[in-house]
Amino acid sequence: MAHHAELIAVGTELLLGSIVNTDAQMLSQALAGLGINVYYHTVVGDNPQRLAQVLEQAKGRADLIITTGGLGPTCDDLTKQVVAAAFGRKLVFHEESAQRIRSYFAHRGRSMTENNLQQAMLPEGCTVLSNDWGTAPGCAWEQDGITVVMLPGPPRECRAMLEHRVLPYLREKGEGEILSRTLCLFGMGESAIEAQLWSEMERMTNPTLAPYAKEGSAELRITAKGSSREECEALIAPVEQALRKRFGALIYGADVKDLTEVSCRLLLEQKVTLATAESCTGGMIAQRITDLSGVSAVFKGGVVCYTNEVKRDIVGVPEALLTEYGAVSEPVCRALAENIRIKLGAQLGLSVTGVAGPDSDDRGNPVGLIFVGLSDGAHTWVRELHLGQNRGQNRNFAALTGFDMVRRYLTGLPVE
Amino acid sequence: MAHHAELIAVGTELLLGSIVNTDAQMLSQALAGLGINVYYHTVVGDNPQRLAQVLEQAKGRADLIITTGGLGPTCDDLTKQVVAAAFGRKLVFHEESAQRIRSYFAHRGRSMTENNLQQAMLPEGCTVLSNDWGTAPGCAWEQDGITVVMLPGPPRECRAMLEHRVLPYLREKGEGEILSRTLCLFGMGESAIEAQLWSEMERMTNPTLAPYAKEGSAELRITAKGSSREECEALIAPVEQALRKRFGALIYGADVKDLTEVSCRLLLEQKVTLATAESCTGGMIAQRITDLSGVSAVFKGGVVCYTNEVKRDIVGVPEALLTEYGAVSEPVCRALAENIRIKLGAQLGLSVTGVAGPDSDDRGNPVGLIFVGLSDGAHTWVRELHLGQNRGQNRNFAALTGFDMVRRYLTGLPVE
Numbered sequence: 001m002a003h004h005a006e007l008i009a010v011g012t013e014l015l016l017g018s019i020v021n022t023d024a025q026m027l028s029q030a031l032a033g034l035g036i037n038v039y040y041h042t043v044v045g046d047n048p049q050r051l052a053q054v055l056e057q058a059k060g061r062a063d064l065i066i067t068t069g070g071l072g073p074t075c076d077d078l079t080k081q082v083v084a085a086a087f088g089r090k091l092v093f094h095e096e097s098a099q100r101i102r103s104y105f106a107h108r109g110r111s112m113t114e115n116n117l118q119q120a121m122l123p124e125g126c127t128v129l130s131n132d133w134g135t136a137p138g139c140a141w142e143q144d145g146i147t148v149v150m151l152p153g154p155p156r157e158c159r160a161m162l163e164h165r166v167l168p169y170l171r172e173k174g175e176g177e178i179l180s181r182t183l184c185l186f187g188m189g190e191s192a193i194e195a196q197l198w199s200e201m202e203r204m205t206n207p208t209l210a211p212y213a214k215e216g217s218a219e220l221r222i223t224a225k226g227s228s229r230e231e232c233e234a235l236i237a238p239v240e241q242a243l244r245k246r247f248g249a250l251i252y253g254a255d256v257k258d259l260t261e262v263s264c265r266l267l268l269e270q271k272v273t274l275a276t277a278e279s280c281t282g283g284m285i286a287q288r289i290t291d292l293s294g295v296s297a298v299f300k301g302g303v304v305c306y307t308n309e310v311k312r313d314i315v316g317v318p319e320a321l322l323t324e325y326g327a328v329s330e331p332v333c334r335a336l337a338e339n340i341r342i343k344l345g346a347q348l349g350l351s352v353t354g355v356a357g358p359d360s361d362d363r364g365n366p367v368g369l370i371f372v373g374l375s376d377g378a379h380t381w382v383r384e385l386h387l388g389q390n391r392g393q394n395r396n397f398a399a400l401t402g403f404d405m406v407r408r409y410l411t412g413l414p415v416e
Numbered sequence: 417m418a419h420h421a422e423l424i425a426v427g428t429e430l431l432l433g434s435i436v437n438t439d440a441q442m443l444s445q446a447l448a449g450l451g452i453n454v455y456y457h458t459v460v461g462d463n464p465q466r467l468a469q470v471l472e473q474a475k476g477r478a479d480l481i482i483t484t485g486g487l488g489p490t491c492d493d494l495t496k497q498v499v500a501a502a503f504g505r506k507l508v509f510h511e512e513s514a515q516r517i518r519s520y521f522a523h524r525g526r527s528m529t530e531n532n533l534q535q536a537m538l539p540e541g542c543t544v545l546s547n548d549w550g551t552a553p554g555c556a557w558e559q560d561g562i563t564v565v566m567l568p569g570p571p572r573e574c575r576a577m578l579e580h581r582v583l584p585y586l587r588e589k590g591e592g593e594i595l596s597r598t599l600c601l602f603g604m605g606e607s608a609i610e611a612q613l614w615s616e617m618e619r620m621t622n623p624t625l626a627p628y629a630k631e632g633s634a635e636l637r638i639t640a641k642g643s644s645r646e647e648c649e650a651l652i653a654p655v656e657q658a659l660r661k662r663f664g665a666l667i668y669g670a671d672v673k674d675l676t677e678v679s680c681r682l683l684l685e686q687k688v689t690l691a692t693a694e695s696c697t698g699g700m701i702a703q704r705i706t707d708l709s710g711v712s713a714v715f716k717g718g719v720v721c722y723t724n725e726v727k728r729d730i731v732g733v734p735e736a737l738l739t740e741y742g743a744v745s746e747p748v749c750r751a752l753a754e755n756i757r758i759k760l761g762a763q764l765g766l767s768v769t770g771v772a773g774p775d776s777d778d779r780g781n782p783v784g785l786i787f788v789g790l791s792d793g794a795h796t797w798v799r800e801l802h803l804g805q806n807r808g809q810n811r812n813f814a815a816l817t818g819f820d821m822v823r824r825y826l827t828g829l830p831v832e
Contacts, residue, residue, distance in 0.1 A: 015454045017444030018628065021437055024459070028433030038431045039466060043440070043457035050455060057473070180432075191489040195529040198491065211490060212429055213570070221434075276720070282706025283699030286720040290698025293774055293807055301722040303730070304692070304702040310717040310760055314730065344726055358709055368523060386525040390549060391709055392572070 005031050005038045006062035008054055010070035010079045011153055012045040023068040023151075023158045030162055034170055035178035035225060036064060046076040055086040063146050066166075069153030071136035073115045079150060080139075084123040087143055091121040094128055097137045104135050129165035133157045140169055147173070178225050179232035183243055185250045186217040186259055186404050193218055196246075207235045216393070216400045217252075217259065249413045252404065259403040260288040266410040267298040267348075274406070275344035276302030277315050277336040279327065279353040280370060284399045300344040305336070315339050326363045328354055333371035334380050341375055348409070349375040350402050357391045370398045374405040374415060381405060381415040421447050421454045422478035424470055426486035426495045427569055428461040439484040439567070439574045445628065446578055449596040450586060451641055452480060462492035471502040479562050482582075485569030487552035489532045495566060496555075500539040503559055507537040510544055513553045520551050545581035549573045556585055563589065595640050595648035599659055601666045602633040602675055602820050609634055612662075623651045632809070632816045633668075633675065665829045668820065675819040676704040682826040683714040683764075690822065691760035692718030693731050693752040695743065695769040696786060700815045716760040721752070731755050742779045744770055746787055750796050753789035764825070765791040766818050773807040786814045790821040790831060797821060797831040 007024050014021055024041045031038050039062065044054045051070075058065045070079030084091050098120035105112035119136045122128055129138035129149075134157040140149040149169075151161050185193065190213040194201070197220075201209045207224035220243060224235035244251055253262045267274055276285050286302040289295055305311040308322050316339040317332055325331045333353045341349030354370025355361050368387035373380060383401055387394045408415045423440050430437055440457045447454050455478065460470045467486075474481045486495030500507050514536035521528035535552045538544055545554035545565075550573040556565040565585070567577050587594075601609065606629040610617070613636075617625045623640035636659060640651035660667055669678045683690055692701050702718040705711055721727040724738050732755040733748055741747045749769050757765025770786025771777050784803035789796060799817055803810045824831045 009457075014441075014457065015444055016448050016626075017441040017446075017454075020441040021457070025430075025433040025436040028431055030433075032432050038433075039461065039463075040470075041425075041431065041437070041457070041459035045455065047455075054456075061469075189526070191529050191532055194490045195531055201491070210428070210492065212434070213488065215570075215572075278699075280706075281703075283694075283702030283718065283720065284706075286699030286722075287697075287703045290696075290700075290720070290722065291808070291811075293772070296722055299722050301726040301730075302699065302720040304699065304706070304718040304720070306702075306706065306712055306715050306717040314717075314719070314759065343730065356709070386523075388520060388523040392707070395707075 003037060004062045005036050005064040005066065006040040006042065006058045007038060008051075008058060008065065008067045009041070009043045009153070010046065010051060010067060011043075012047075012076070014043045014069075015045050022155050023153065026155070026159055027066055027068070027162060030167060031064075032178060032180070034167070036170070046070060046078065048078055048082050051079070051082045052086060055083060059086070059146060064149070065146060066149040066151065068151045068158055071119065071138065071150060071152045073113070073118050073135070077118075080121065080123065083148065083150060087123070087148060089123040089125070092124045094120045094122045094137070097122065097128060097130070100130060100137070101135050127169065129161060129169070131157060131161060132164075133160040138165060140166070177227070177229050177232050178223065179229060179236060180221055180223045181236050181240055182255050183220040183222070183240065183247075183251050184214070184217060184253045184256055184258075185220065185247055186252050186400060187250045188218060188247070189213070190218045193220065207239055209239065216397050249408065252407055259400050259407065261292065263403040263406040263410070264289055264292050264295055264298070266407060268295070270410055271298065272348060272410065273298050273300055273346040274348045274350060275300045275340045275346035276402075277311075277340035277349065277351040278302060278304050279306060279311070279336075280356040281352045281395050281399050281402075282306060284395055285350065285352065285402050288399065288403075300346045302344075303340060311336065314343075316343060326361070326365070328361055328363070328365045328369060328371065330371055330382050330384065333373040333382050334375070337373035337375035337380055337382075338377075341377065347376060348406065349373075350406065351375075352398050352402060354385070354394070354398060356394045356398075357389055368394055370394060372398055372401045372405060374402070374409060376409070381409075383416055419453060420478045421452050421480040421482065422456040422458065422474045423454060424474060424481060424483045425457070425459045425569070426462065426467060426483060427459075428463075428492070430459045430485075431461045438571050439569065442571070442575055443482055443484070443578060446583060447480075448626070449594075449637060449639055450583070451594045451639060452586075462486060462494060464494055464498050467495070467498045468502060471499060475502070475560075475562060480565070481562060482565040482567065484567050484574055487535065487554065487566060487568045489529075489534050489551070493534075496537065496539065499564065499566060503539070503564060505539040505541065508540045510536050510538045510553070513538065513544060513546070516546060516553070517551050543585065545577055545585070547573060547577060548580075549576040554581060556582070558589070593642055593645050593648050595642070595645060595652060597638045597652050597656055598671050599636040599638070599656065599663075599667050600630070600633060600669045600672055600674075601636065601663055602668050602816060603666045604634060604663070605629070606634045609636065620655075623655055625655065632813045665824065668823055675816050675823065677708060679819040679822040679826070680705055680708050680711050680714070682823060684711070686826055687714065688764060688826065689714050689716055689762040690764045690766060691716045691756045691762035692818075693727075693756035693765065693767040694718060694720050695722060695727070695752075696772040697768045697811050697815050697818075698722060700811055701766065701768065701818050704815065704819075716762045718760075719756060727752065730759075732759060742777070742781070744777055744779070744781045744785060744787065746798050746800065749787035749789040749798050750791070753791035753796055753798075754793075757791055757793065763792060764822065765789075766822060767791075768814050768818060770801070770810070770814060772810045772814075773805055784810055786810060788814055788817045788821060790818070790825060792825070797825075799832055
């Protein structure tokens, strides 16, 4: 079974930054699922010399080499020629692939230029990976203990070929499983988490434990290797349990996308409706909620109350509060949460008001002072944040705090 | 001056496919703009041996090496140690960086764990690239004819460091001048532009012309090399003129960040106030406007009217229109734009209503049908869009269309 994989993407457009190498991400995720370690991604242009050098080196350090791109019909598509040469194979004409290419054009009522048949030239003795999603077939073979796989570059074709051609091909050779579980935390930074877990992480070998920073929140990934999925799960379970015991309410989910999705899922499951009143986040919370389709069942809408007039006239914050305490204050945040839920007829009202920066407000409130409020009619909770100077980070953290308060409310945890 | 660049991204999360290497794309585009060829992207994990090997090889084939990632405070952040060692430098404590890190935490009222100060250990004699967007500083130096640059991995930080630290640093070293001018277009795709300009682009050598796709809009970059800035400008001017003649109103700016900023700048310059009523964009427009600080002078706020009730009760759309035409219709879009400007006391009202997808609405309107409206009280313009199936892309394009209508209105161009 392959243990050390290298992914080689061929294409000058990648080196120009015209496109991003999503094929590498896709393949890496799939190989991790097979328990194959990917040690290197390499991107090289449509240049035979440099590609040949990259291949030589990959042969020396990898036992699975997967190339993407450069299989097309144009003159700068030279991956097959160079890879075949690197492994001392000639390209031979593959009639079945030629037929597929001809019918591909026929089905689309397009005339085929001769250069398209170049794509039917494949390394002698290879396993042809037929391409039902484009014209260029892929191929694979094993030689000198190295498995070589070539795939087309267009992500849509690459993904389909991976799923329907490569994974079955690799699974046959595979043995063993790898499984990851990612715990997501809000309210504690990556470095603080690591400081706590340092000694454990050092000692652990299987499963392993690694923290990752994630815009405003943090992730803890547990990765186990075993002979079966069940064995991996048995290795992960006690570690997850211990982490949950240690971090408790800070953990907002396992293998989840983000706090927005987690809290919106809870709203949908419990059929609880929400309305928002946003000052300094300026619609960020509403925008993230509405990124999810189907959320209209629980999201009534919101008001971006960027001025005192809108806070007063549209949301209904009493003038007295605004004049006495100012817009950036606990009482106004409270009033925003309480009034927006009534105005929009929602069960929950979520509000944000603060100084995102870079300038302090007219009352001299410091940059980073932000209030986040949640009201259910019976009770209203307000969190007071003291953040940094970065406007974008402040807005993001305030939005996350709002989602975390919703998450805590709906799971019966202390909201403040 | 550097000619052959290699980008080395360090991070196991890249090899696991947890994240995609967008830093490489961003850096590649910027280096192309400087006329520096990028020959290799390499991704390696948080492993000192493998990183050391990758560096050895990069030293042999590149005269500009830029690393991204692995500068953080945790134990698997080892880029600085390994790179410094590869170039025979020791890491020394940089007090100013330590101060920045301490105040970063102080401002957030968070306690700083000691491991964070690791980030203030930097290669002896390097130019410190201070990080105003996160905690980990970058650094750069030249040695044995090779320029070495280290940048933090988080894309937001990497982008800011590139623009404000690395490009100025590299420009200083460039013998001769390289000047880029980027024309930004909305309303025409990259490939359509390329099809129109292909023959010219092929012929041109100095300046060169390259189109780039940019979420929903497109960029045309003119890059000139010369002995002086004036010479470069003289080379660029006629090309820019010709392009402006050809694409006219589609060009919303040159060397500008995006349409949001362009239209908000115009609002601020002309002191014209705006209010928004967003259905399917769900606050995306308001959120983008409020990304810019100081915009409160012209942005009154907005309503995210995700339900008919909110469209009726808060924005004031007549029930009759909603029942007769439905929420996704030209008349309702028109009413939203007209009413929101009155409700919030703004000069301009901007509205969006449509079917973002993936499901069509209860009236069977197709996914991708979106109306965008702009009203100044005297007149109301409505654009009808027929977009694709991708919810995110549809929301983004609708938001861009709204900003483009504001831009056209304030520059005296036809709005529809």
